[in-house]
Amino acid sequence: MPVPDTAAISLVPLRWWHVEQVLPLERELFGPSAWTAETFWSELAHPENRQYLVAVEPSPGASADSEDGTGPGDGGTRIVGYAGVMVNASQADVQTIAVAPRAAGRGLGGRLLDALVGAAVRRGATCLMLEVRSDNAPALRLYTGRGFERIAIRRGYYQPEGADAWVMRRRPLTLPARDDSGSGCSGRHEQDQGRREQGQDDRKQREQGQDDRKQREQQQREQGPREERA
Ligand SMILES: CC(C)(COP(=O)(O)OP(=O)(O)OC[C@H]1O[C@@H](n2cnc3c(N)ncnc32)[C@H](O)[C@@H]1OP(=O)(O)O)[C@@H](O)C(=O)NCCC(=O)NCCS
Secondary structure (H helix, E strand, C coil): CCCCCHHHCEEEECCHHHHHHHHHHHHHHHHHHCCCHHHHHHHHCCCCCEEEEEEEEECCCCCHHHCCCCCCCCCCEEEEEEEEEEEECCEEEEEEEEECHHHCCCCHHHHHHHHHHHHHHHCCCCEEEEEEECCCHHHHHHHHHCCCEEEEEEEEEECCCCEEEEEEEECCCCCCCCCCCHHHCCCHHHHHHHHHHHHHHHHHHHHCCCCCHHHHHHHHHHHCCCEEEC
């Protein structure tokens, strides 16, 4: 498969019809801890405090109206990355970020991260948090290069390998020079409603009992006996 032309890649809101295309990439990149389709549905069900984006490249011969991946019939586009953020009042959390190996190392991860920062700022966040494996060199480089600092270490956070997690934070947050988080950002009314509903959302999510990465991460966060300040 050819290396994508990054200039031709656009970021658009992740919609339900993208999930089937995202799943193989998710499994390739995250292995046993990959999110399931249900996890993506669950995340997409909360646009009031989540924003997800996909990076799409037009396929050769794609029809003009499908090139931006904006419709359910967008078989003419290929997904080469995706990312999502959750915003709760002033704090935002990177939910996921991923770039297809054939498109990696060409700035797309940075573009996606900038878009998450833009989305978080426009929703009122003043800091952005994330967790990353201590041995994930490309991700660490991406985050440190964009102003994230390690604030804590969770020993043995990633099981079964027992790898540590770094908890990283960027603050304050400012709009990036290039912000193509697009039209998927909610308006003021939705933000306020989202904040009101957020406690209820989080309860619902816990009750769903999904056997996936988010649930394990949540559990590990809640147990949290082995966190050390950095
Ligand atoms: C992490 C990830 C999103 C980065 O995407 P990307 O498109 O390669 O990122 P960029 O091209 O914007 O590069 C970001 C930085 O990482 C560096 N980088 C890229 N590939 C690298 C590699 N294999 N080893 C070390 N550094 C690497 C780049 O040089 C760049 O650093 P710089 O800004 O100092 O030059 C991508 O590697 C990925 O999807 N990994 C698998 C999923 C994952 O681990 N997600 C993060 C979970 S916390």
